[in-house]
Amino acid sequence: MPLIKAKEPFIFKTQLSLVETTGLKARDLTELSHYLKEVPEASIYYHTHHFLQQHQYLTPEPPNDIAYWVTNVLQEDEIGERLAAMDTVRFNSLGALRDAIVSAIDSYLAKDTQLRKAPPGEEFYFMKCILFTLPTQYKATDLKEFCECLKHVSIHCLYNHIFEGRLRPPLGVNDFSNWLKTSLSEDELAKKIDKLDPYTQTMEGLRKRIIHFIEKQLEDAKPC
Structure with a gap:
């Protein structure tokens, strides 16, 4: 066939990404919640998704760095664990992710817990990440070409299409699954890739899994 x-x-x-400071910093949970409501989505992105890219060789991935700071600097273990356990992959927008983080912190603050302050020099500094997307030399018109390209593109390219793709329309769908379904009618293959949890494995591990799925599909499609 x-x-x-x-x-x-x-x-x-x-x-490519350009990281900038916002000039804002938090010393405790009250200030953290306050500024989380004000900072641009580029800051929410940096402190959740960009953290994953920086540490993509570690499995499982470290938590977002908001959870890391709350747990390791403030030593607020209860709320730190809640933030670390937050399933980032289920959020289809940065706005929804922001709301969930703020809601968790505010619920904890409502308990009138005596708050700890960060030691001088260990405050939470809000950064923001400006992204630039650039085309590579690789392009595919069928499944075989797509598979070959996947073997050669950089992890930054994979990150763009897997993580960033979920935050672009259609929301919640990575670029690979969207193209395979809409352009090649590979619905089942698209579902398999979409079900992969990119937050629990390295980018290289994710690449191998996707290539395996595609090669299996190509093998099954060969005439007997």
Whole structure:
């Protein structure tokens, strides 16, 4: 059976990031909650998703660095554990993720717990991440080409399409699954890739799993 050719090729894109300070810092949970409500979404992104990219060789991934600071600097273990256990992958927008983090902190603050303050120099400094997306030399029009490209693109490219893709329309769907379903009618393959939890494995591990799924699909499609 000949491979389906897409009308529009999948162009693999990588990303570069520019990190800037916001000039805001928090010394305790009250200030943390206050500023989390004000900072731009680029800051929410930096302190959750960008943290994963920095530590992508560790499995399981470390928690977001808000949870890390609350637990290790403030030593507020109860709320730190709640923030660390937050399933980032289920949020389809940074706004929804922000609301969940703030809600968890505010609920904890409502208990009138005596708050700990960060030692001087260990305050939580709010940063923000500005992203630049650039096309690579790799593009695919069918499943075989797509698989070959996946073997060569950088982890930054994978990160862009897996993590960033979920935050772009259609919300909650990574770029790979969206293209495979809409351009190649590979619905089942798209579902398998979409079900992978990118937060519990390295990017290289994720690459291998996706390639395995595609190669299995190509093998099954061969005529007997």
